[in-house]
Amino acid sequence: MSYSEKVLDHYENPRNVGTFNKDEAGVGTGMVGAPACGDVMKLQIRVNDQGVIEDARFKTYGCGSAIASSSLVTEWVKGKTLDEAMNLKNTQIAEELALPPVKIHCSILAEDAIKAAVADYKQKHGGGGEYTACNPPKEH
């Protein structure tokens, strides 16, 4: 199987590789894994007071498609609001990178990673309306 040019580009020059301190106030961390191939992915966002994602980092241990998918997502989410980031779909990633059907799960992994990062940020900040009366946000 051959990789598309865009996958190779991200694989050879991955954008935004690295980590933020997960305990930093504006940072949300998402970690996911793909049992199908044993890939692990960590994706982090740094959010400003206006709820806009200023910066993003990732670390992915996996195949070229998984690395490219997470690299692309870190580029895409910069400058986006949390809600916009939540609306990102794996199909957009797969289309942009021209992923073959057997590699679609890599784009699913990247979509789940950004969603997990946003959820982590919202949980830290007690917002997002995902809390119920029985599970109120913690005081800061």
Place this chain on the structure above:
Amino acid sequence: MDFNQDHFALLGLAPAFAIDGERLDQAYRALQTEFHPDRFAHAGEAEQRLAMQWSTRINEAYQTLKSPFSRAKYLLELQGIQAMDANNTAMPAEFLVQQMEWRESLMSTVATADYPGLQALEKAAKAEADRLLGELAADLDERRDYLAASETLRKYRFLEKLLADIDNAYAELE
């Protein structure tokens, strides 16, 4: 023979995660001999085709049951559970943190040609893989807790991948 038999029945084994590997090998060899295409060289075309189909079917059953991973996956499929569904990417956070740490340490042992470090990592990963296999046997054969087994199997898949990458790292260091 019956095409609707499951892999275990085909090879004369009780459906369980803990199996007698030698019995599996023996049953496989006996069936392969019985349905070997050479034995049907002078048979009619239909019979030859059927023997070929059996031979394929026997191979598939044997390969599935031989590896602990695919055997557990198959046992879960018999229960109607697709343990490796690609849409299921949520793993316990501590587990993923550990995987990340192991992956990072694998990268650094290769980068610094740290052979003892690689051996220590391999030892830790093998111990965890064995522990997970023990847990799988308990989940599947004793507790019959198939959801727990699915999660254990997913964890095991990550360890298999890590161990394969450790093998590749040895090759790189040599």
